[in-house]
Amino acid sequence: xxxxxxxxxxxxxxxxxxxxxxxxxxxxxxxxxxxxxxxxxxxxxxxxxxxxxxxxxxxxxxxxxxxxxxxxxxxxxxxxxxxxxxxxxxxxxxxxxxxxxxxxxxxxxxxxxxxxxxxxxxxxxxxxxxxxxxxxxxxxxxxxxxxxxxxxxxxxxxxxxxxxxxxxxxxxxxxxxxxxxxxxxxxxxxxxxxxxxxxxxxxxxxxxxxxxxxxxxxxxxxxxxxxxxxxxxxxxxxxxxxxxxxxxxxxxxxxxxxxxxxxxxxxxxxxxxxxxxxxxxxxxxxxxxxxxxxxxxxxxxxxxxxxxxxxxxxxxxxxxxxxxxxxxxxxxxxxxxxxxxxxxxxxxxxxxxxxxxxxxxxxxxxxxxxxxxxxxxxxxxxxxxxxxxxxxxx
Amino acid sequence: xxxxxxxxxxxxxxxxxxxxxxxxxxxxxxxxxxxxxxxxxxxxxxxxxxxxxxxxxxxxxxxxxxxxxxxxxxxxxxxxxxxxxxxxxxxxxxxxxxxxxxxxxxxxxxxxxxxxxxxxxxxxxxxxxxxxxxxxxxxxxxxxxxxxxxxxxxxxxxxxxxxxxxxxxxxxxxxxxxxxxxxxxxxxxxxxxxxxxxxxxxxxxxxxxxxxxxxxxxxxxxxxxxxxxxxxxxxxxxxxxxxxxxxxxxxxxxxxxxxxxxxxxxxxxxxxxxxxxxxxxxxxxxxxxxxxxxxxxxxxxxxxxxxxxxxxxxxxxxxxxxxxxxxxxxxxxxxxxxxxxxxxxxxxxxxxxxxxxxxxxxxxxxxxxxxxxxxxxxxxxxxxxxxxxxxxxx
Numbered sequence: 001x002x003x004x005x006x007x008x009x010x011x012x013x014x015x016x017x018x019x020x021x022x023x024x025x026x027x028x029x030x031x032x033x034x035x036x037x038x039x040x041x042x043x044x045x046x047x048x049x050x051x052x053x054x055x056x057x058x059x060x061x062x063x064x065x066x067x068x069x070x071x072x073x074x075x076x077x078x079x080x081x082x083x084x085x086x087x088x089x090x091x092x093x094x095x096x097x098x099x100x101x102x103x104x105x106x107x108x109x110x111x112x113x114x115x116x117x118x119x120x121x122x123x124x125x126x127x128x129x130x131x132x133x134x135x136x137x138x139x140x141x142x143x144x145x146x147x148x149x150x151x152x153x154x155x156x157x158x159x160x161x162x163x164x165x166x167x168x169x170x171x172x173x174x175x176x177x178x179x180x181x182x183x184x185x186x187x188x189x190x191x192x193x194x195x196x197x198x199x200x201x202x203x204x205x206x207x208x209x210x211x212x213x214x215x216x217x218x219x220x221x222x223x224x225x226x227x228x229x230x231x232x233x234x235x236x237x238x239x240x241x242x243x244x245x246x247x248x249x250x251x252x253x254x255x256x257x258x259x260x261x262x263x264x265x266x267x268x269x270x271x272x273x274x275x276x277x278x279x280x281x282x283x284x285x286x287x288x289x290x291x292x293x294x295x296x297x298x299x300x301x302x303x304x305x306x307x308x309x310x311x312x313x314x315x316x317x318x319x320x321x322x323x324x325x326x327x328x329x330x331x332x333x334x335x336x337x338x339x340x341x342x343x344x345x346x347x348x349x350x351x352x353x354x355x356x357x358x359x360x361x362x363x364x365x366x367x368x369x370x371x372x373x374x375x376x377x378x379x380x381x382x383x384x385x386x387x388x389x390x391x392x393x394x
Numbered sequence: 395x396x397x398x399x400x401x402x403x404x405x406x407x408x409x410x411x412x413x414x415x416x417x418x419x420x421x422x423x424x425x426x427x428x429x430x431x432x433x434x435x436x437x438x439x440x441x442x443x444x445x446x447x448x449x450x451x452x453x454x455x456x457x458x459x460x461x462x463x464x465x466x467x468x469x470x471x472x473x474x475x476x477x478x479x480x481x482x483x484x485x486x487x488x489x490x491x492x493x494x495x496x497x498x499x500x501x502x503x504x505x506x507x508x509x510x511x512x513x514x515x516x517x518x519x520x521x522x523x524x525x526x527x528x529x530x531x532x533x534x535x536x537x538x539x540x541x542x543x544x545x546x547x548x549x550x551x552x553x554x555x556x557x558x559x560x561x562x563x564x565x566x567x568x569x570x571x572x573x574x575x576x577x578x579x580x581x582x583x584x585x586x587x588x589x590x591x592x593x594x595x596x597x598x599x600x601x602x603x604x605x606x607x608x609x610x611x612x613x614x615x616x617x618x619x620x621x622x623x624x625x626x627x628x629x630x631x632x633x634x635x636x637x638x639x640x641x642x643x644x645x646x647x648x649x650x651x652x653x654x655x656x657x658x659x660x661x662x663x664x665x666x667x668x669x670x671x672x673x674x675x676x677x678x679x680x681x682x683x684x685x686x687x688x689x690x691x692x693x694x695x696x697x698x699x700x701x702x703x704x705x706x707x708x709x710x711x712x713x714x715x716x717x718x719x720x721x722x723x724x725x726x727x728x729x730x731x732x733x734x735x736x737x738x739x740x741x742x743x744x745x746x747x748x749x750x751x752x753x754x755x756x757x758x759x760x761x762x763x764x765x766x767x768x769x770x771x772x773x774x775x776x777x778x779x780x781x782x783x784x785x786x787x788x
Contacts, residue, residue, distance in 0.1 A: 002511070002601065002657065002658035002661055002662045002665075003510050003511060003658070003661055003662060003665040004509070004510065004511060004512055004513050004535075004665075005513060006513075007509065007510055007665050007668065007669060008661075008665070010668070010672070011664065011665065011668055041464065043460070043463050043464045044463065045460065047457070047459070047461075048461075048462065053454045053455075053457060056450075056454050057451050057454050057455065060447045060450050060451050060454070061447075061451060063441065063447060065441070066437070066438075066439065067441075067442075068442060068641060068642045068643065068644045068645050069437050069438065069641070069643060069644050070435065070437045070643045070644050071644060104498060104646065104674070104675065104676075105674070105676060107674035107675075107676055108674050108675070110674065111673065111674035115398070115401065116397050116398065116401055117396070117397060117398060118398055119398050119399060119400075133671075133672065133674075136672035137672070137674060140534075140672070140673060140674070141398075142536075207396065247462060247463070248462045248680075249462065249463060249464045250462045250463050250464050250465060250677060250679070250680025250681075250683075251462050251679050251680050251681060252498065252646075252675070252676060252677070252678075252679050263396065264396035264397070267396055267397055267402075268396045268397060270405065271396075271397040271398075271401050271402070271405065274401065274404070274405055275401060277527075278404070278527065278530035278531070278534070279505065279534060279673070279674070280498070280499070280501035280502050280504065280505035280527075280531060280534070280673070280675075281498065281501075281502070281646070281674075281675070282498075282499060282501055282646060283644060283646070284646075285644070285645050285646050285679045285682070286642075286644025286645050287644075287645060287681070288679070289644075
């Protein structure tokens with residue numbers, strides 16, 4: 001056998017989603033790409049802010065020596081400083097470059113953190129519905145995911161997290177604004193989670209880290225503020241990227257940041273720098289790192305995503321779909337009208353609509369719509385959503 | 395304890411090298427950066443060919459939609475086709491995009507391949523002296539390195555490899571031109587290695603893959619040709635990057651390519667695409683992928699590195715150092731005049747010369763010089779090399 005059994009098993013388990021994508025490709029080939037309503041992938045459809053290309057061209061036009069050379073595995077000092085300054089302003093805490101490591105996207109950051117932290121068999125608390133890659137990432141570090149459900153409307157259920165803590169719990173992973181639900185955890189629940197972990201440390205003498213995956217932090221609507229994990233919890237680590245807010249997902253540029261007073265800070269950061277190296281990332285891409293000092297705080301026009309959310313949310317609720325109104329990110333996570341979400345996704349495909357079954361996020365009975373798509377695509381898809389809904393309404 | 399015991403152990407084992415670097419930094423702070431002869435890192439000092447920046451600026455000036463978006467985890471079709479066409483010309487075999495996966499450097503490629511192939515506990519044959527990261531990469535995949543010595547002048551010792559094969563051997567990893575020795579394995583020995591693996595497959599009914607790490611393939615001297623592993627072995631996989639030949643190491647852009655007739659080809663490539671994703675690389679950086687079709691076959695001026703090699707090799711042999719003349723890459727790997735290479739590296743530091751002890755490459759009694767440095771630095775360092783040598787000559 002050529003490949004490892006575990007990889008074969010993983011691929012098989014994920015094969016139903018791959019099959020959906022393949023069927024989507026067949027639909028596109030058959031009906032024309034422009035006639036298929038593709039809401040399957042969270043691939044931002046907005047261009048980066050103009051400053052991004054302007055600045056990149058400037059850097060390339062006046063190249064410094066070793067423009068694309070290796071730097072410290074943690075990244076350029078200037079870039080880390082710019083990120084630290086931005087974080088200081090955002091969180092009302094004083095960050096320095098020391099607490100920031102540049103990474104190949106949030107995925108690279110999360111893998112570096114988990115590899116640094118987890119002993120084989122230790123547990124990572126993951127909240128359902130979850131971004132499916134989390135399960136692979138914790139396995140990469142030989143850890144074990146412990147899936148805990150969220151509360152009503154996908155809210156943070158701190159009691160459920162408390163009940164799931166064991167002597168083998170190494171960290172709690174949250175993702176807010178959330179993929180796939182669009183939920184933003186409110187300040188009260190984030191504070192309660194921080195209090196829980198602080199109390200655990202006092203009572204058990206052991207640190208459980210809070211890891212927050214925040215690539216959608218700047219993509220929020222209706223003037224919502226995403227509460228600061230750093231304000232709420234001393235043992236917190238943020239992993240994020242510029243993939244969504246600057247529309248650079250293919251460039252693999254992100255970072256991890258730790259609380260300035262996180263326990264065992266130096267050792268933890270040295271370990272994350274080291275794992276960033278030995279996992280084969282080596283460093284975050286150089287040119288994108290050089291861009292970042294000039295674009296801290298910039299984002300694509302979030303209002304455009306908000307409009308898409310509004311059109312879609314209104315359209316689907318009018319049809320009769322049950323769904324929680326997303327507060328951020330660019331996903332809707334409606335209930336499937338029938339318990340079998342895979343069957344419903346197939347019914348949507350008959351309407352040339354592509355979405356992802358909730359099963360892929362540990363939440364059967366739901367489905368995910370990624371609405372980073374043209375307004376017209378969203379609007380024109382609604383009759384198909386209605387026909388699919390009515391098929392099962394009788 | 396904050397971090398995983400294994401990571402702590404790894405960091406401790408590597409700490410003598412880190413200590414060297416720290417001492418180097420202290421020297422630079424004390425004596426001025428320009429007065430320290432830093433040959434410690436393989437960080438190319440030549441600028442990329444002009445076409446690289448020209449083309450990048452052009453891409454950014456006329457941005458296509460979703461210029462930086464996610465693409466297939468294997469990379470852009472156009473990029474993979476350009477690489478396949480280049481490989482077809484290089485190896486006299488017909489490659490298509492199907493056999494090419496774009497990766498975050500050769501390190502990303504090697505990690506994706508090993509994760510796809512290796513069952514826990516399976517063995518990877520690694521030749522000493524070796525690039526130290528190999529040991530981490532095989533551990534990432536829960537494999538076990540089996541270190542096999544090279545022959546006279548660091549040549550390929552196919553007999554030693556044959557003796558090291560076990561029922562648990564999954565692959566043989568070679569690196570030619572070699573880091574740290576500069577050795578290029580000759581065609582005869584590469585053919586013998588291919589024959590060995592073909593014979594093993596016939597006799598034992600089991601495929602052992604040949605993985606060749608080739609980032610220095612285009613950096614060779616004296617009209618030497620690097621023999622094609624694809625010509626020699628049907629079960630071969632090449633991993634490489636544009637880090638050295640285009641001076642883009644910080645950009646993390648490379649690829650893996652498999653023999654067009656490799657056994658279980660489809661499953662193997664699907665698995666490598668999948669591991670590229672789940673390891674957190676997701677895809678090779680988008681902008682650099684878009685650059686590649688225009689710069690296939692381009693390199694920095696290799697003659698410049700050859701001149702550096704000549705100056706350094708001549709200088710060191712005249713002093714009395716024993717060393718094999720490198721045929722490629724940009725490293726020299728002389729014998730230390732005393733068995734304790736770490737002690738000798740410290741003696742070099744007293745001369746403000748930074749190099750890496752052979753111990754870090756599984757080859758105690760040697761040391762590595764990275765000569766991607768200005769000619770003047772090389773020339774001015776020679777008296778220091780002489781004084782350090784003579785200190786132990788009596």
